[in-house]
Amino acid sequence: MQSIVNRVAIGDILRRNALRFPDKEAVIDGETTISYEELDQLSNQFANYLLSSGLKKGDKILTICGNSWEYIVIFNGIAKAGLIWVPINPGISIKEKLYIIDQVEAKLIIGDAALIQSDIEDINSRCQNIIAVRGNLGDTNTFLVSIEDHSPVEPVVEIQDRDVAQIMFTSGTTGNPKGVMTSHLAVYIASLSNIIECNFQEDERILAMMPLFHCAQHTFTMSCLHRGATTVVISGFEPEKLMKTINDYKITNMFGLPMMYRMMLDHPNRSKYDLSSLRRCTYAMAPMDKQSLERCISEICPQFALGTGQTEMYPSTMVFRPEEQLQRFGSYWGTSCILNDTAIMDDDGNLLPKGEIGEIVHRGPNVMNGYYKNEEETEKSRAFGWHHTGDLGYWDEDGQLVFVDRKKDIIKTGGENVASIKVEGALLTHKTILNAVAVGLPHEHWSEAVTAFVVLKQNTEATEEEIIEHCKSQLGGFQVPKSVIFLEQLPMTATGKIQKHVLRQQYQNHYQVTN
CATH class of the missing domain: 3.30.300.30 (ANL, C-terminal domain)
Incomplete structure (x- = not known):
């Protein structure tokens, strides 16, 4: 099959590292440790289960899950089967959940029992094919039971690099969320870019604390798996739990929000935990104030960096690098990652010089395929041959991008x-x-x-x-x-x-x- 010869597919990441590092720790989740060979085989078993259930290329598998080793198996298994993963935020309203289920015509819903129990009747009215994770939901199938009798050999599936791998829904200024279609190529190459930009090493222990249904943590985790490093999973943020995890598992690399680092700084029990294993910390969603940043670099980790991106432009797209952190302060996004171009554009499609404010636009292989069932918005997003972020910014005199404000009111x-x-x-x-x-x-x-x-x-x-x-x-x-x-x-x-x-x-x- 010619497409297999030169294909780029997310599922290939696990197979290759299972051959390179079969016994190496791939994922640690509490008392559970899974090697690369085991992770690959479990993902293959789930892929084979999905295909044996009659699901076909283009079918959508919707998940409502919190962080867990099972979730990592699930989204890799969906990719290996050539199906489309639709992760949604468990915190959105049931009305939004049902809208997304209907929009994608979900063929299968996979959810943590505790997260979907209260909505099970409404969800079941839209899709009767449900798998429960970490618990039971009456007569519904469970994740572990679904995979136990299936082959650990990877199924042969034709996958093209621009095939849609996932649809992540992001809230816009319109009433309903928009589904962002992301290709195998975008996820695959973004993960490689992140490895280079973050200087990930094979001996890293990288934390997965932010939600895996979100593009930021997903790409961070796929980068870790692509490098052959170890992912340590925790669910939710609590400052002392986080510090204990860093101490106990010798975490080397993590991603969090500025407020999380501030809460660590000011925690009365911080001195009880050894955080010296940290080599690099990434923050996102907002800039860090000068005082907090100086303390973080001095007291938590010498290397801090700001990463930016969006679901439509698979992250990261820009990095405000460690060597720049204490050189300038404010809403800096830094410079482009190696896989994409960034420019500032006016409303007429003209690229603007340094110092002039306009919309931040990007180009690169990590641009979305488009919005699901929304050609009009897709075309708007790529006017003049660039992806439009909806954010305003400008280049400073040193070529660093400064974020000004959002064009819309997200x-x-x-x-x-x-x-x-x-x-x-x-x-x-x-x-x-x-x-x-x-x-x-x-x-x-x-x-x-x-x-x-x-x-x-x-x-x-x-x-x-x-x-x-x-x-x-x-x-x-x-x-x-x-x-x-x-x-x-x-x-x-x-x-x-x-x-x-x-x-x-x-x-x-x-x-x-x-x-």
Whole structure:
């Protein structure tokens, strides 16, 4: 089969390292340690199960899972079978989950029992083929049972490098999330780029703490597996648990949010743990303030770097490198990774020189295939032959990219993207609210906190607690406002457009902690 001769496929990563390092630790998850040979064979067993179930190329497998060794087997097995992985955030509302299930016409749903138990009837109404991970859901099949009788030999599947490997849904400013189609080639080559950019070595022990359903942790983990290093999995962030993991497993490389590093710095028990094994720490989603960064480099790890990217442009696309960290401060994104070009573009498609603000655009093999079932948005995203990020920035005099602001009103909170229009829609269904807007305000813990500004109808009353509870009934947990600010009127232009930038400026210190 000619396509196998020169193919680029995600599943090849495990097979090659199983041959190179059969007995080496590939994944450590608590008491479970899996070698590269075992990981490859388990992924093959799952791939063979999927194909034996009658699933065919192009079918979508939807997952609702937290971090675990099983999850790593699952998404690698899906890739080996030539099927399409659709990971979704367990924290989104059931309405959004059902929208995604319907949108992709999911043939199989795989979920942690604890994460889908409460929604099982609604999910089952859309797809009756369900596999439970880490627990039971009545008569549904379980992951371990599904693979036990299947061959550990990799199935022969025709895969082209631009075949869609996964569809990750990202919230936009429209009401519904958009599915980003990513190819085998994009994931494969991005993982190689990350190895070079992060200087990963074969003896690394790299932490998988951020959610694996997210593109950032997924690409970080695939880079680790591609290098033949060891992935240490933990589920969720708790500062002392993190420090104990670094101490016990001699973690050499990790990825986290700025607030996570700040919480480690200020933890009263930090001195109990040896963090000296850390060689490099990557942070993302927001810049690090000068004081915290200086302390992190001095007290936690000498090498810190900021990585950026997005689901549509498989990360990383840019790195603010360790040698630049203490040379300049602010919203720096640094320079492009080796696999893509970056430029600044005006609205007419002209590339701008240093110092001029415009939209940040990219080109490279890690660009998405497009938005699923949304050709119009796909074409908009690649106008003038470049991928448009929706972010504004400029090149400084030294060729370092500085991020200015988002062109749209996505709120980045705790590592997740929240569409402000979705929050506003929930707010406006409250019986007392006349008008409302949602923005992200600076917050030490969340990077940006979802904040609601509301104007009440005449002769009505409502409390902050009532409105937040109302939002909880309609939104995922991370989408719910952290605070509600009541105003007599919202700042508007002459044409009635709400001026969100005015609110951001006026209330930028709303969450500032005062002693």
